[in-house]
Amino acid sequence: MKVITFLLLALSFLSCSNEETLIWSDEFDQKELNGEFWNYELGDGCPDLCGWGNNEPQIYTKKNHTFKDGFLHIAIKKEDSSYTSTRITTEKKFEFQYGMVEARAKLPVCKGIWPAIWMLGSNHREVGWPLCGEIDILEYVGREPHKIFNSLHTQDSHGNTINTKKTFVENIEEGFHTYVVDWSPKKIDFLVDDKLLYSFNPEERTEEVWPFDQPFYLILNSAIGGNFGGHEIDDSVLPQEFIIDYIRVYKN
Secondary structure, eight states: OHHHHHHHHHHHHHHHOSSOEEEEEEOOOSSSOOTTTOEEOOBTOTTTSGGGGTTOOOEEOSSSEEEETTEEEEEEEEETTEEEEOEEEOTTTSEESSEEEEEEEEOOOOTTEEEEEEEEETTHHHHOTTTTOEEEEEEOOTTSTTEEEEEEEOGGGTTSOSEEEEEEOTTTTSSOEEEEEEEOSSOEEEEETTEEEEEEOOSOOOTTTOOOSSOEEEEEEEEESHHHHOSOOOGGGOOEEEEEEEEEEEEO
């Protein structure tokens, strides 16, 4: 039913506008992860990036996600002495340059939890991070309730988030919300529920400041703890679920 409804909405949208065209989507209506779209990233990041660069304790597995009624559920668990979660990417399978990404999701709520929808430059294995660039469509950390982080990582900032905005969004933890990045050759806009939260439009366009004139790929995950998520983790409310309704990419 969700697929039919979405197709009708898409046809209606396209009939009214020639500005944006849907080029890729995952509606998560299937029973298992679509291997033509997604890769798993597993383990704790070692030996190349132990703790995934932020001293995070979680282990990513192939068993921490399920599909229910057209939604992807990423479970964040405490299992014995380990934390487990899921991390998937579209690297080498779907990469694009410029466009609008729209995701509808419901956040997990727990001190120490760190769900994210983000993108990396497709050349990151050749040039490294942060020269490849990073676009954080959604970051939420449980230690700062009611706030959404939108950030860009670049070589100019040595990876630190000087190009960032933290926005108070009342009741962001309740129900589903829509997270959007609108990325063009001129600027990058971040929106939640159609409200503009942050724009990045630097005057200087060197590779160190603006590494965004190249293809990027998508990443979905929920980290736990670490330098950004916070080392204090409330085990008493685990497990939690990061629930994604869909993710869609439009070409401008």
